[in-house]
Amino acid sequence: MADNEAIKNRVLDYVEGWYEGNGSRMDRALSPHLAKRRVVSNEEIWDVNKDWMVEATADGRGRIDEPETGIKEITILDQTETIASIKLVSNEFIDYLHLVKINGDWGIVNALWDYIPK
Numbered sequence: 001m002a003d004n005e006a007i008k009n010r011v012l013d014y015v016e017g018w019y020e021g022n023g024s025r026m027d028r029a030l031s032p033h034l035a036k037r038r039v040v041s042n043e044e045i046w047d048v049n050k051d052w053m054v055e056a057t058a059d060g061r062g063r064i065d066e067p068e069t070g071i072k073e074i075t076i077l078d079q080t081e082t083i084a085s086i087k088l089v090s091n092e093f094i095d096y097l098h099l100v101k102i103n104g105d106w107g108i109v110n111a112l113w114d115y116i117p118k
Contacts, residue, residue: 003106004076007084007099010106011074014097015090019067023058030054031100031107038113064091092116 010029017025027050034050048056056062064070073089084106086097098110 003079003081003084003101006106007076007079007086008074010099010108011086011088011097012072014108015070015072015074015088016067017057018062018090019064019070021057021060021063023054026057027054029108031102031109033109034111035109036111036113089116 013025013029017023017029030050030053032050034053036048036053038046040046071089071091073087075087077085077087079085082101084099084101086095086099088095088097092115093113094116095111095113097108099106100109
């Protein structure tokens with residue numbers, strides 16, 4: 001499988017796992033070193049790790065009634081043999097993701113996100 005397909009599959013595990021409430025898919029998508037952040041202000045940053053994301057996913061925090069209809073616009077902004085930068089637009093969020101390839105497997109190590117402006 002080409003790297004760009006493997007990268008997209010990891011991002012799909014992330015967004016579709018969220019929509020499905022599938023903790024296993026979220027777990028597969030994320031590096032153990034995940035740092036996921038939303039900057040609210042100079043005084044406030046929301047910061048979560050892999051364990052939080054997997055648990056929140058399994059608890060159904062992002063579940064939607066028809067996961068197959070959820071928005072999942074994936075743009076590979078740049079990639080090398082071992083790192084990639086992705087823009088993901090989903091139903092409620094915009095995520096900028098950094099993936100790393102370790103031992104032949106891609107995983108999301110950084111995520112900077114915000115709500116889609118209404």
